[in-house]
Amino acid sequence: MKLHKLLSYLHSLFTYEGENPEITSIENDNRKVIDGSLFVCIKGYTVDGHDFAQLAVEHGAAAVIAERPLDLDVPVIVVRDSSRAMAVLADAFYGHPTQKMRLIGITGTNGKTTTSHLLEKIFEDRHEKTGLIGTMYTKIADTVYETKNTTPDSVTLQKAFHEMAEASVSTAIMEVSSHALELGRVHGCDYDIAVFTNLTQDHLDFHKTMDRYRQAKSLFFSQLGNAYIENRPKYAVLNADDEATADFIKATAATVVTYGIDNEADIRAKDIKIDANGTSFTLTAGKEERYIQLKLIGKFSVYNVLSAISAALCAGNDLDETIRSIEDIKGVAGRFELISANQDFPVIVDYAHTPDSLENVLKTVGEFARKKIYVIVGCGGDRDKTKRPIMAQIACSLATDPIFTSDNPRSEDAAQILRDMEAGVVGKEYTVIEDRRQAIAYAVSKAEEGDVVLIAGKGHETYQLVGDEVLHFDDREEAEKAIQSRLGSV
Ligand SMILES: CC(=O)N[C@H]1[C@@H](OP(=O)(O)OP(=O)(O)OC[C@H]2O[C@@H](n3ccc(=O)[nH]c3=O)[C@H](O)[C@@H]2O)O[C@H](CO)[C@@H](O)[C@@H]1O[C@H](C)C(=O)N[C@@H](C)C(=O)N[C@H](CCC(=O)O)C(=O)O
Ligand SMILES: Nc1ncnc2c1ncn2[C@@H]1O[C@H](COP(=O)(O)OP(=O)(O)OP(=O)(O)O)[C@@H](O)[C@H]1O
Numbered sequence: 001m002k003l004h005k006l007l008s009y010l011h012s013l014f015t016y017e018g019e020n021p022e023i024t025s026i027e028n029d030n031r032k033v034i035d036g037s038l039f040v041c042i043k044g045y046t047v048d049g050h051d052f053a054q055l056a057v058e059h060g061a062a063a064v065i066a067e068r069p070l071d072l073d074v075p076v077i078v079v080r081d082s083s084r085a086m087a088v089l090a091d092a093f094y095g096h097p098t099q100k101m102r103l104i105g106i107t108g109t110n111g112k113t114t115t116s117h118l119l120e121k122i123f124e125d126r127h128e129k130t131g132l133i134g135t136m137y138t139k140i141a142d143t144v145y146e147t148k149n150t151t152p153d154s155v156t157l158q159k160a161f162h163e164m165a166e167a168s169v170s171t172a173i174m175e176v177s178s179h180a181l182e183l184g185r186v187h188g189c190d191y192d193i194a195v196f197t198n199l200t201q202d203h204l205d206f207h208k209t210m211d212r213y214r215q216a217k218s219l220f221f222s223q224l225g226n227a228y229i230e231n232r233p234k235y236a237v238l239n240a241d242d243e244a245t246a247d248f249i250k251a252t253a254a255t256v257v258t259y260g261i262d263n264e265a266d267i268r269a270k271d272i273k274i275d276a277n278g279t280s281f282t283l284t285a286g287k288e289e290r291y292i293q294l295k296l297i298g299k300f301s302v303y304n305v306l307s308a309i310s311a312a313l314c315a316g317n318d319l320d321e322t323i324r325s326i327e328d329i330k331g332v333a334g335r336f337e338l339i340s341a342n343q344d345f346p347v348i349v350d351y352a353h354t355p356d357s358l359e360n361v362l363k364t365v366g367e368f369a370r371k372k373i374y375v376i377v378g379c380g381g382d383r384d385k386t387k388r389p390i391m392a393q394i395a396c397s398l399a400t401d402p403i404f405t406s407d408n409p410r411s412e413d414a415a416q417i418l419r420d421m422e423a424g425v426v427g428k429e430y431t432v433i434e435d436r437r438q439a440i441a442y443a444v445s446k447a448e449e450g451d452v453v454l455i456a457g458k459g460h461e462t463y464q465l466v467g468d469e470v471l472h473f474d475d476r477e478e479a480e481k482a483i484q485s486r487l488g489s490v
């Protein structure tokens with residue numbers, strides 16, 4: 001696409017009339033620039049992209065978008081906000097891909113990954129080609145790609161949607177993080193259905209206050225459905241049991257569909273029964289009522305199932321077909337995943353890394369643990385420090401044997417993170433084993449029939465981030481090894 005044509009999508013009042021090179025790609029990282037790229041300078045949290053503009057030109061960039069004038073040998077287009085310009089241009093460059101498919105976005109503190117995988121199964125069972133973007137990976141039809149962020153930057157995102165459109169994907173499902181909303185990564189995405197799971201404490205390192213965190217989430221719904229286009233209705237699927245929903249109802253012009261357990265809702269679950277093998281409940285959806293038997297465990301799983309069913313109904317899917325898909329799902333990797341190696345007590349790997357998710361998952365374990373609950377838990381470095389003492393308190397109040405350990409210390413001192421956790425539980429009983437491998441081995445070696453071992457925080461992750469190093473580490477592998485070595489030594 002020619003530069004002039006591309007820039008016309010910015011709808012600037014002051015037309016750019018300089019050189020008009022052919023643009024071959026849009027990049028915000030000079031290391032990805034090819035001949036003919038449009039390089040967008042983003043002022044980041046670590047470095048300033050403007051400092052890489054010269055290098056980008058040396059690599060072949062044909063033009064540069066910047067927030068201030070730069071002395072370069074190629075056209076420099078100055079804009080007020082280069083992140084926003086990048087989102088608009090990426091959407092245009094890739095031919096407005098999200099307008100060519102159904103797009104479902106899921107936001108909320110917990111449950112995004114799980115809900116997105118439930119929806120993927122529902123649409124795949126309808127023989128639709130699906131795309132998925134989230135914490136675990138990006139999937140375009142049948143090909144899976146690694147991802148760095150839950151919600152990538154706008155260029156990566158629009159390129160992925162473009163590839164989905166090329167692969168005839170009809171439904172794309174994506175997780176929308178609060179960081180993405182705050183930083184405008186999803187500007188240009190034309191959502192059909194926007195799902196809210198819940199809002200509880202996390203990411204206060206980034207958002208600073210819960211109010212600002214809620215406002216970031218609110219952007220998702222205020223940006224939805226303002227034009228009433230006849231054949232493309234927009235739906236906001238909201239959790240009736242979460243306080244933030246009232247704000248989001250006010251914020252959105254889209255059709256609101258609510259789901260819930262405790263409060264009145266369009267789609268509701270009642271008579272919930274939970275045991276170690278699954279969860280059952282009665283679903284009401286308008287005048288319809290169905291008995292549902294899940295292989296998933298816990299009240300929080302019911303919420304995820306309700307939100308997925310609600311979104312599927314908004315997409316026009318059949319209720320019974322949707323329920324069949326949901327009942328079939330065994331689980332999502334690293335989410336309440338049972339590690340079975342012939343031991344006589346359950347060992348569960350779960351991605352709970354927030355106070356609320358830890359509380360939910362421990363309460364669920366409490367429903368079927370007959371004796372002790374061992375929980376192995378840590379808190380991430382370079383992340384919300386205020387959740388550390390709270391997560392320690394939750395571990396001590398809901399588990400009989402809490403073991404504090406490391407979880408991705410990143411640039412921080414692992415021992416200091418543990419001290420931050422301990423500050424919340426002065427006088428309580430707990431064990432500290434900084435080495436996660438040893439912590440898992442310790443719990444597995446002590447547990448007996450009737451006990452439960454919960455390994456929280458890392459779920460599907462296959463690494464431990466220590467300083468700048470990415471060390472291979474998988475809770476599921478470590479749990480299996482610990483069980484084997486225990487069985488071997490019996
Ligand atoms: C705080 C944050 O969101 N940081 C994101 C941000 O990084 P940054 O601001 O540090 O970028 P930077 O390194 O300063 O670079 C600035 C610019 O210079 C460019 N650059 C940089 C170096 C270079 O040599 N050449 C070059 O051109 C970069 O490409 C960039 O355009 O932009 C990067 C590229 O888009 C993101 O990968 C990065 O996410 C980091 C990895 C991250 O950890 N983010 C977390 C906090 C996050 O966003 N999490 C949410 C999920 C949260 C949840 O719900 O659990 C997510 O959506 O992932
Ligand atoms: N609806 C829910 N409410 C509360 N906790 C939940 C819910 N669903 C899942 N959890 C808990 O949160 C953990 C993470 O779940 P999931 O990966 O689905 O959330 P997420 O929002 O994608 O998280 P992240 O963005 O940090 O990857 C699970 O392992 C479980 O402990």
Ligand SMILES: N[C@H](CCC[C@H](N)C(=O)O)C(=O)O
Pocket residue numbers: 150353379380381383407408457458461
């Ligand atoms: N998306 C979350 C994942 C946290 C997972 C946990 N293992 C940690 O490292 O804190 C984050 O980046 O905050």
